[in-house]
Amino acid sequence: MGNENAVLIIGAGAAGLSAARELTAAGAQVIVIEARDRVGGRIHTLREDFSAIPIELGAEFVHGKHPQLLEIIEASRILFCDVTERHWYIEKGLLSNSHDFWNKLTALMDLMNLEEPDRSFQDFLDSIPDDEAIVRAKAVATRYVQGFHAADVNRIGVHGLVKANEAEDEIQGDKSFRILRGYDLVTSSLLEPAKTNGAIVHCNAIVKELHWRKHQIEAVCLSRGQTQHFHASRAVVTLPLGVLQARPDQGGVRFVPKLPENKQQAISSLAMGHATRITLLFRERFWEGLDIPAAQAGQDLTDVGLTELGFIHYPDADIPTWWTLLPVRAPVMIGWAGGPKSTKLSGRDAKYIEARAVNSLKQIFGVSEKRLRQLLLASHTHDWNSDPFARGAYAYLPVDGLSNQQILAEPLEDTLFFAGEATSVGHVGTVHGAIESGHRVAKEILANR
Known part of the structure; x- marks a missing residue:
């Protein structure tokens, strides 16, 4: 399934959807695969029939005035308030x-x-x-x-x-702000333009193996008990750090061939907060x-x-x-x-x-x-913390973590790209950091097309 010239984005959280929006706006073919039955990742807004108030199970606050997140909020006329x-x-x-x-x-x-x-x-x-x-x-x-x-x-x-x-x-x-009608409005503001520009989104697709060599990608997924194969020329990996750290036999992804030693070491050395x-x-x-x-x-x-x-x-x-x-x-x-x-x-x-x-x-x-x-x-x-598709709340940098974070974010052979809040220097642990990382990988991919 897929297109040999497409970009495969693994994960439909803020980073993955941000990358999808930027790539499709530039004319790229994009396939997004998501393990959950919904998009948003660690943005998860619950809406109850008996309450008009959206309930956030994940991200809730906007921290500061990051231009890329602010642009989404203002362009979509999303209401927010100052709670500093x-x-x-x-x-x-x-x-x-x-x-x-x-x-x-x-x-x-x-x-x-x-x-x-x-x-x-x-x-x-x-x-x-x-x-x-x-x-x-x-x-x-x-x-x-x-x-x-x-x-x-x-x-x-x-x-x-x-x-x-x-x-x-x-x-x-x-400064801290709260989105009044639910953080999933930000998710929708990323998703809808990407879909309008042709992005295809598959939920309930759990990546088990990722086979890669220069400009050739095959993702082997488990979807409702069935094995699916997705093909592309490049892949953007936006898996949470906790999932990247998991062993393949314990719910992690098997990379074939294995990631370079310095990339593996960088992943293992960073930390997932609870x-x-x-x-x-x-x-x-x-x-x-x-x-x-x-x-x-x-x-x-x-x-x-x-x-x-x-x-x-x-x-x-x-x-x-x-x-x-x-x-x-x-x-x-x-x-x-x-x-x-x-x-x-x-x-x-x-x-x-x-x-x-x-x-x-x-x-x-x-x-x-x-x-x-x-x-x-x-x-x-x-x-x-126990969610198999998160394995923690968000990342933080242990001693000497800055250099390892930069290694994690580096692309491999113009084929594998890495995004997500854990890769965002200075903005680790934030939605705007995830969105910023999606912009970064989109630029990296488009620069070499």
């Missing part, structure tokens, strides 16, 4: 706003640089002499790296974090009538109402980060655990995750579990 300034933190039972958190974090992260040899973030923290303020700053930084980067602080490298910070600065990455998210739908916005003691710098303790609650962080909870849908006033809470806290939840069933979520909200808000259960209408979660 709505963070609150609980420490020792007291509530404080985000300024104190970000000031501590920024001061510490600014000490990192690319001039010194790369080392783990934990080694970097250990090299800084402690005092009371530094100890608190280290705790803040550790929670940030574990939560936002979904990383193990003993593995993630300083150089990768510096590159990420530099890239964020270029796109106002300190994250768990859960969405809870309630009968009412129970938190709005509550008060939590607040600590504001230079002020006496006062009681603060939570009617304007956006994000709330409580490091002691099993699921430590929660947010509402503000500015939309909806009875919905989303919980997030990254790094080691997510690893502890990996492989657990949805009911267990729900129980830990309810317990976390009990700790944060002081509302009884019985009352929370009475208010709870539904919960939705997806175990990306």
